[in-house]
Structures are given as C-alpha cells and as structure tokens.
Amino acid sequence: MLSYQTTASQKGFMYTGLFGIAVLISAGISNTLGTSPRVLAAIALGLVSVGVLGYTYSSYASFGPGIKNNGVVFRSLTQRGVWAYTSAVGLTAFYVLLYFFESQLEGIIRGFDPLSVALSGKPASQWFVYGVLYTLAILLFGIKFIAKYRHSRYQVIRTISVMFFQLIFAFLLPELMARLNGDLPYYDFKNMWPLNYYLFDQYAVDGFISAKSLGIGLLIFGIVSILIISPILTYKFGKRWYCSWVCGCGGLAETAGDAFRHLSDNSVRAWRLERWMIHSILVLITLSTVGVVHSYLGEGAGQYWLSADLFLGLFSLFVLLLVMLLYFKRREWLAKDAKRSVLIVGAFIVGLSGIHFLSDNYHVFLIPTYTLRSAYGFFIGSIFSGVIGTGFYPLLGNRVWCRFGCPMAAVLGIQQKLFSKFQISTNSGQCISCGNCSAYCEMGIDVRSYAQKQQPIKRASCVGCGICSEVCPRGVLRLENTANPNQLL
Amino acid sequence: MKEVYIIGNGVAGSTLALNLSSSDNYRVHLISDESDFFYSRTALMYLYMGHLTPEQTEPYERDRWEKSSIQRIRGRVIALKREEKTLSYTDQDGKAHNASYDILVIATGSLPRFLDWPNRSLKGISGFYHLNDLKHITSYTNASICKEAVIVGGGLIGVELAEMVHSRGIDTTLVIREPYFWSSVLPDSDAQLVQRHIESHGVHLRTEAEVSAFLSDDGTKLSGVQLQSGEQLKAQFAGVCIGVTPNTGFLAESGLTLNEGIVVNKYLQTNDPSIYAIGDCAELSQHQSDRRAIEAVWYVAREMAETLSKHLLEGNTAYKQSHWFNSAKFFDLEYQTYGQVSSSAKRKNSELQFHWHTQKQHKGITLSYSAHDRKFLGVNTFGIRLKQEVFEQWLNASEIIDTVVAQLDLAHFDPEFSKTYYNDFRYAFVSNHS
Numbered sequence: 001m002l003s004y005q006t007t008a009s010q011k012g013f014m015y016t017g018l019f020g021i022a023v024l025i026s027a028g029i030s031n032t033l034g035t036s037p038r039v040l041a042a043i044a045l046g047l048v049s050v051g052v053l054g055y056t057y058s059s060y061a062s063f064g065p066g067i068k069n070n071g072v073v074f075r076s077l078t079q080r081g082v083w084a085y086t087s088a089v090g091l092t093a094f095y096v097l098l099y100f101f102e103s104q105l106e107g108i109i110r111g112f113d114p115l116s117v118a119l120s121g122k123p124a125s126q127w128f129v130y131g132v133l134y135t136l137a138i139l140l141f142g143i144k145f146i147a148k149y150r151h152s153r154y155q156v157i158r159t160i161s162v163m164f165f166q167l168i169f170a171f172l173l174p175e176l177m178a179r180l181n182g183d184l185p186y187y188d189f190k191n192m193w194p195l196n197y198y199l200f201d202q203y204a205v206d207g208f209i210s211a212k213s214l215g216i217g218l219l220i221f222g223i224v225s226i227l228i229i230s231p232i233l234t235y236k237f238g239k240r241w242y243c244s245w246v247c248g249c250g251g252l253a254e255t256a257g258d259a260f261r262h263l264s265d266n267s268v269r270a271w272r273l274e275r276w277m278i279h280s281i282l283v284l285i286t287l288s289t290v291g292v293v294h295s296y297l298g299e300g301a302g303q304y305w306l307s308a309d310l311f312l313g314l315f316s317l318f319v320l321l322l323v324m325l326l327y328f329k330r331r332e333w334l335a336k337d338a339k340r341s342v343l344i345v346g347a348f349i350v351g352l353s354g355i356h357f358l359s360d361n362y363h364v365f366l367i368p369t370y371t372l373r374s375a376y377g378f379f380i381g382s383i384f385s386g387v388i389g390t391g392f393y394p395l396l397g398n399r400v401w402c403r404f405g406c407p408m409a410a411v412l413g414i415q416q417k418l419f420s421k422f423q424i425s426t427n428s429g430q431c432i433s434c435g436n437c438s439a440y441c442e443m444g445i446d447v448r449s450y451a452q453k454q455q456p457i458k459r460a461s462c463v464g465c466g467i468c469s470e471v472c473p474r475g476v477l478r479l480e481n482t483a484n485p486n487q488l489l
Numbered sequence: 490m491k492e493v494y495i496i497g498n499g500v501a502g503s504t505l506a507l508n509l510s511s512s513d514n515y516r517v518h519l520i521s522d523e524s525d526f527f528y529s530r531t532a533l534m535y536l537y538m539g540h541l542t543p544e545q546t547e548p549y550e551r552d553r554w555e556k557s558s559i560q561r562i563r564g565r566v567i568a569l570k571r572e573e574k575t576l577s578y579t580d581q582d583g584k585a586h587n588a589s590y591d592i593l594v595i596a597t598g599s600l601p602r603f604l605d606w607p608n609r610s611l612k613g614i615s616g617f618y619h620l621n622d623l624k625h626i627t628s629y630t631n632a633s634i635c636k637e638a639v640i641v642g643g644g645l646i647g648v649e650l651a652e653m654v655h656s657r658g659i660d661t662t663l664v665i666r667e668p669y670f671w672s673s674v675l676p677d678s679d680a681q682l683v684q685r686h687i688e689s690h691g692v693h694l695r696t697e698a699e700v701s702a703f704l705s706d707d708g709t710k711l712s713g714v715q716l717q718s719g720e721q722l723k724a725q726f727a728g729v730c731i732g733v734t735p736n737t738g739f740l741a742e743s744g745l746t747l748n749e750g751i752v753v754n755k756y757l758q759t760n761d762p763s764i765y766a767i768g769d770c771a772e773l774s775q776h777q778s779d780r781r782a783i784e785a786v787w788y789v790a791r792e793m794a795e796t797l798s799k800h801l802l803e804g805n806t807a808y809k810q811s812h813w814f815n816s817a818k819f820f821d822l823e824y825q826t827y828g829q830v831s832s833s834a835k836r837k838n839s840e841l842q843f844h845w846h847t848q849k850q851h852k853g854i855t856l857s858y859s860a861h862d863r864k865f866l867g868v869n870t871f872g873i874r875l876k877q878e879v880f881e882q883w884l885n886a887s888e889i890i891d892t893v894v895a896q897l898d899l900a901h902f903d904p905e906f907s908k909t910y911y912n913d914f915r916y917a918f919v920s921n922h923s
Contacts, residue, residue: 153904428876432788433548474817
C-alpha cells in the first residue's frame with residue numbers, strides 16, 4: 001500500500017521536475033546568462049523526464065498492482081492546498097504567455113529549433129514548443145498512469161492508445177506532412193471539427209484546395225469524420241472511442257490530469273450548468289462556422305464549387321432532418337430533455353434565418369461574422385480550453401474543458417445519449433454506496449446515485465475512462481457495449 | 490398524517506426515511522446520535538486512508554435532505570414509554586425533549602463486541618464501527634506515537650482495520666482465533682488464499698491465537714498485547730474486531746422482546762405493533778435454516794428498509810431472505826459470494842466443493858454443490874468479478890453444477906480486455922469433479 005504521506009524520495013523527484021521547469025524558464029532569459037537556449041532546453045526536458053519517471057518509480061514500484069489512492073485527500077497538491085494554487089498560477093501564466101505574449105518566450109522557442117528543423121525543416125514556433133511539451137507530458141504521465149493502474153488491461157491499453165495518437169497523429173505526422181507539402185495547413189487527422197473549429201476557415205480550405213488531391217482528400221476526410229465516422233464509432237463503443245482513447249485534450253486530462261480527477265464537482269447544480277454551457281457553445285461554434293463559410297463562399301462566388309445559398313440550403317436540410325428524427329423517433333424517452341433539445345434546435349433555426357435574412361455576407365445575427373468568430377477563438381479556443389481547461393486542473397479537476405466547454409464532446413454526447421450501445425452496467429444489489437466511483441469520476445457524474453439504485457449509467461458526458469469500475473471495491477460497475485440502443489433509426 | 494420516528498440514520502434508517510418522505514401519509518423524523526447526514530459506514534476506511542472526503546462518503550447530496558420533508562434530529566434516545574407512545578431524547582447540548590410517535594422504527598445498528606479482557610479500557614484500544622471509533626483510531630495511530638499495532642479478529646472488519654493502519658506505515662499484526670483468516674466462514678482453501686494475499690502486503694498474522702490481556706507501561710496507555718500462548722506483542726494501538734452485538738441497551742426497560750437483538754416477526758414488527766426494528770439490531774423470530782437470525786451486513790439492512798417501506802406504503806409486505814450474497818475487498822483482492830459455500834469446519838458430507846486458483850493465487854473460485862443430485866449451492870470468487878443476476882437465476886432454477894461450470898462465462902463481469910480463466914477453471918473441474 002502506498003504510504004499516505006509524500007515520502008522523501010517522492011519529494012526529491014518532484015523538486016527535480018520543478019528544477020527542470022526553472023531551467024526552461026531560464027532559457028527564456030538566457031541571452032543575459034550567456035548560455036545557449038538549446039543546451040538549457042535539452043537539460044530542462046531531461047530533468048523533467050527524470051522527475052516524472054523517478055516519482056513514478058518511487059511511488060509505485062514497491063507496491064503490488066491495485067488501487068493507489070492513499071492520502072489523495074490529505075495532500076496539498078491534490079486537495080486544493082498551497083501547492084495546488086501555486087501550480088494553477090504557474091500553468092495559467094504559461095498559457096497566457098503562450099497565447100498572448102509569445103515574444104516573451106523567444107528564448108525558449110529558439111531552444112527547440114534543432115528538433116523542429118529535424119522534423120519539418122522549419123525553425124520552431126511557439127506552437128511547436130507547445131506541441132513538444134504537450135506530447136512529452138502525455139508520454140511521461142502516461143507511463144506514470146500505466147504504472148499506477150497496471151492491474152487493469154483496459155487502462156493500460158487505453159493509455160497506450162492516447163500516447164500513440166498524441167505522438168504520431170497530433171505531433172509527428174503533421175510536422176512530416178508539412179515537410180512533404182508546404183501548402184498543406186497543419187492537419188491532425190484525429191482532431192475533427194468542431195473541436196478543431198478553424199478546419200473550415202477560408203485560409204484552411206484554400207490551403208487544402210491549393211494542396212491539390214491530398215488537400216481535397218483531407219478536407220473530405222474532415223467532413224466525413226464528423227458526419228459519418230463519429231456516429232458509427234459512438235454507436236458501437238460510446239464517445240469513449242474519442243474522448244478517452246484518441247483525443248489529445250482527453251489524453252492530457254487522463255495522464256497529466258489523473259491526480260486531480262477527484263476534484264470535479266459532483267453536484268446536481270454543476271450538472272445543470274454543464275448541460276447549458278456545453279450545448280450553448282456547440283450552437284455558437286456551429287453558427288459561427290456556418291457564418292464564416294457562408295461569407296467567404298458568397299464573397300468569392302465562382303471561386304468555389306459550392307455557392308453560399310446552396311451551402312446554407314444543405315445545412316438547413318441537415319438540421320431539419322435531425323430535428324425531425326429527434327422529434328419522431330425519440331419523443332417518448334427524451335421527455336425530460338425535450339425542453340433543452342427544443343431550445344437548441346430553436347436556436348439553430350433562428351440562427352439560420354438570421355444568417356439568411358438579416359445579414360449580408362459579413363454578418364450573423366447582425367453581428368459581424370469575423371468578430372463572432374474571433375471572439376469564439378479568444379474566449380473558447382484560448383481562455384477556456386487552455387487557460388481554464390488545463391491551467392485549473394489542480395483546482396477544478398482535469399476535465400473542466402471536456403465537460404463544460406468542448407463542442408466535440410457535446411456532439412458525441414448527444415450521439416451517445418441518443419443511439420449508443422455503450423453503458424456502465426451495475427451488478428445488481430452489490431453497491432455499498434461508499435462513494436469512490438462518484439469521487440473519482442472526472443466528469444463529475446454521481447455514479448453512485450445510479451449504482452445504489454441498481455440502474456445502468458447512460459450519461460451524455462461519460463467519457464468511458466473506466467476508473468469508476470477500477471476504484472469500486474465491490475466489483476459493481478462494468479463498461480459495456482451491449483445496451484439496447486433503442487434501435488437506431 | 491402519521492408521525493414516524495426512526496432511530497438511527499444508517500443505511501436502514503435513511504433508506505426508509507427517504508422512501509416514506511415521498512408519501513403524504515407520513516411525517517418522518519430521523520434521529521441520529523452519530524452524524525448530521527447519512528454517510529456510508531463501509532466508506533469509513535476510505536476516509537481514514539485519504540481516498541475520500543467526509544462529504545464524499547454521503548450517499549445523497551445534502552441538498553436532497555434539506556429539500557425533503559424529513560425532520561433530522563441530532564440527539565440520543567434515552568427512554569421509551571410505549572403505553573403513551575412517546576420517546577425522550579437529549580440533544581447535543583444535553584437538553585431533554587419528548588416526542589409522540591404513531592410508528593417507531595428502531596435502526597440503531599451494532600456496537601463492537603469486547604470480551605472481558607484485563608485492561609480493556611486502556612487508551613489506545615478501540616473497536617471499529619462508529620464515527621467516534623474512527624476519531625479514536627485516528628488519534629491513537631498518529632505516526633509520532635504509534636509504531637506497532639495489533640488487530641484482534643480475523644474477519645472483514647479486522648482486515649479492513651489492518652489495511653488502514655498498515656497504510657500509515659505502522660507495523661501491523663492480525664491476531665486470529667481460527668487456523669486461517671476468516672476460516673469460520675470461508676473454506677480453508679479460500680481462507681489460505683486470502684491469508685497469503687494479506688501477508689504479501691507485509692501484515693503479520695498470528696493464527697489460532699487469542700488475547701489474554703492488554704498491557705500498559707504507565708497504567709493508562711496501551712503498550713502491548715499478551716496472547717494466550719504467552720507471546721507478547723508490542724503495540725501502541727489495538728483494534729478489537731471480533732464481531733458486533735446489536736445496539737439495544739437503551740431498550741432494556743422498554744418491555745420490547747429482546748433476545749440477542751430486537752425480536753421481530755416477518756413484517757419486521759416487534760411485540761409492540763407500532764414499533765418495528767430493521768438492520769443490524771433486528772433479530773428475525775423465524776428464518777431460513779441456512780441463514781442466521783441476525784445478519785449484520787449492509788445489504789440486509791438496506792433490503793429490510795426497502796421491505797418495511799413497501800409494507801408501510803402499500804401494506805402487507807413480508808421480509809423474505811433472498812439468496813445470500815456478500816462482497817468484500819481484502820487489500821487488493823476482491824471477494825464476492827452468491828448462495829451458500831460452507832466453511833470447512835461446518836461443511837457436511839452432503840456438500841461437495843471444488844476449489845480452483847491460479848498458480849500465484851491471485852485469482853480463485855470455489856463452487857459448492859450437493860453430493861446426491863449435483864445441485865449448485867453457491868460460489869466464492871477472489872479477484873474475479875461475476876454477475877449476481879446470473880447466479881440468482883441458477884439458484885432459483887436449482888441448476889446443476891455441471892451446467893454452471895459449462896456456462897460460467899455468462900456471469901462474466903470483469904472489465905474489458907481482462908484475462909479470463911473460464912477454460913482453465915473448466916478443465917480443472919472436468920478433470921477432478923465430473
């Protein structure tokens with residue numbers, strides 16, 4: 001069993017990692033120190049790696065396989081103590097610099113030039129640095145996660161999957177593709193719209209088109225991903241196929257954020273807030289994307305094979321079909337959710353007519369399209385997903401963005417709720433209401449409230465991480481793909 | 490509107506209170522001496538080990554209690570006047586109050602059992618049941634004053650407490666009266682498997698051992714435990730987990746029929762028709778031959794509460810002991826049982842058992858069946874999760890053992906990608922028992 005207090009060797013490795021971060025910061029001001037940023041960056045990453053891996057070894061090596069949550073609620077870092085606030089401030093500061101003051105990071109960025117040149121042939125940008133750090137975090141903390149949950153093959157395989165997708169699909173492939181074809185915009189195969197909200201922006205679409213067949217192929221793949229691939233996979237496996245097996249945001253949350261999963265708010269109030277926020281953001285990004293595409297199609301009429309009016313017509317038809325499907329096929333059992341759905345759909349339709357009748361090419365709802373779009377990029381894309389989503393891990397839990405903000409999770413959640421075979425089954429009357437499942441649910445689902453009533457858990461937000469099933473001391477919960485999906489269509 | 494007073498806010502009392510509160514026929518009052526809100530007693534160990542915060546151990550959001558019509562009273566019932574249908578209780582300031590009830594439900598649970606050992610009231614000795622016990626244990630096992638601990642009792646609570654204090658780096662010894670851990674309940678094969686697991690975590694065991702006295706250097710604080718063998722174990726903390734007794738002391742003068750617990754009929758009703766008892770403190774006047782009159786486990790308490798709710802809301806609902814099931818976790822080893830698997834000491838020749846385990850003894854299954862007609866009787870599993878529903882069906886249908894073995898994967902409940910052992914198990918069974 002893990003001792004409930006932080007041991008000296010755990011502390012030692014934590015300080016090693018922190019020292020690594022300090023070295024990285026010093027790279028930013030290295031011109032005053034006269035040391036090469038490359039050397040400092042290499043030393044920094046080495047120290048951070050030693051810190052995380054050493055901490056993992058000293059925490060788990062001497063204990064057998066099994067749940068290792070001793071002392072979680074006693075530690076400053078994991079129970080909103082001084083260390084938690086310090087880390088949150090540090091992480092937040094990093095995101096603020098990254099998004100808004102990248103010139104301050106110049107020294108650090110130069111330290112990553114050799115790696116960037118080796119991969120893409122270009123010098124590093126702040127996004128390259130971010131990508132390296134992000135990928136490294138998923139790999140290092142992924143190893144920690146695997147060591148911690150090594151008794152469970154589901155956890156081990158799932159974590160190898162997120163590590164693989166981050167390293168290959170999010171990090172290496174786009175860099176190598178940029179090397180092969182300079183016109184191609186950065187493209188992460190697994191990052192689909194609406195998470196990747198700029199996928200259909202004019203510059204991106206123009207980039208795809210000018211990259212010829214490969215680019216067009218990728219553009220089509222982007223559309224097929226969200227409209228065809230995602231519903232099929234969600235039908236079979238639930239949204240977990242994406243959120244806790246593939247997604248980069250989910251990957252970071254599951255690995256680097258694992259120590260903070262118990263901080264997610266379980267209350268009914270938080271659930272209510274979650275449903276309003278995530279669906280509003282989905283409506284917002286859909287409207288603004290449609291507005292942006294509509295405006296550049298209208299502006300550059302003849303330049304694209306799709307006209308603005310046809311695009312809008314197709315989109316309205318699609319929404320109308322969805323509404324009808326929902327209304328005629330799901331009316332009975334969606335009763336309690338009906339109000340919300342109707343509201344969302346209503347918002348869509350008002351939005352559509354707004355675009356069509358109240359606007360010229362540059363306005364949605366009389367609000368300039370590009371203002372709406374850049375506001376979304378700023379408040380949702382940067383502040384929410386980065387600063388709050390990751391920076392506040394130690395205070396609000398590791399899935400704040402996924403739960404309250406991610407429009408992709410909203411789409412997959414609706415799919416999961418409407419027509420998925422995925423559910424968490426409960427083992428009859430075995431629940432002892434201890435509360436481990438609810439406490440360690442990173443999405444703040446009150447799992448216990450279902451388990452103690454012997455009901456299966458079918459929640460839109462469940463990302464299928466499977467930790468509730470791991471921490472259950474009585475073997476009550478099982479993730480399954482065997483639910484009756486109420487017959488698709 | 491009838492006034493219902495429920496004494497005790499454990500799983501029995503709280504489940505009943507919530508169920509009744511939705512009815513317009515009852516006004517529910519829930520009295521507890523222990524806590525403001527219902528918490529899960531089974532989660533006390535996770536509170537101590539730092540897995541959960543106190544609020545996370547509460548099965549219902551506090552909001553739910555506050556919005557409900559239930560009157561929650563923090564107090565201790567001191568007397569019961571049945572002729573007048575009144576009870577009196579003292580609140581936390583020691584002030585006395587009287588209340589009249591139409592229906593009274595006693596759900597006061599248990600108290601840890603102690604024997605008449607010399608020095609049993611030294612500082613550093615505690616049972617493990619109540620929230621107050623946990624407070625004592627926490628202060629006694631403070632790392633600065635406690636290096637060694639002795640846990641007395643080889644049962645479910647004993648191993649929990651051993652895991653708890655061991656997690657704080659305390660050198661822990663478990664003193665067990667039986668030849669193996671919990672072998673009063675488990676077949677020896679299973680008991681040995683669990684015992685091996687406990688020892689692999691570094692907890693020491695003394696089997697076939699009993700305490701003869703608690704020792705103290707200074708006359709106030711515990712310093713050691715004397716065993717009947719003469720061995721002395723150093724200890725600054727001793728946990729006493731040799732079982733529980735129904736918490737009925739306050740009823741001695743009440744005129745209610747008391748045996749070991751409060752005697753109730755099949756409607757969970759005492760000899761006073763307006764008074765019921767549920768949970769650990771209730772003793773069934775009639776019970777199935779293979780079951781006990783008092784079954785102090787979570788599941789039984791909850792089931793009794795559900796039954797009584799139905800009886801009071803819909804009328805005429807008797808408590809029926811369903812197929813026995815239970816579960817536990819010994820350190821990292823999960824245990825589930827469905828039906829009847831007798832311990833080696835109690836097993837009769839009419840019951841055959843088949844035990845299988847992996848080479849490293851990380852997983853194990855024991856099935857029992859009747860010798861003359863091969864009827865399946867029950868199962869114990871270790872490190873393997875199996876579905877209760879499937880076993881209920883098999884037990885209801887009096888399925889034969891060979892069918893159960895052949896179809897065991899139907900009960901599969903381990904997480905996806907887990908290694909399965911059904912074929913190994915089947916092969917072993919066919920080679921030995923068919």
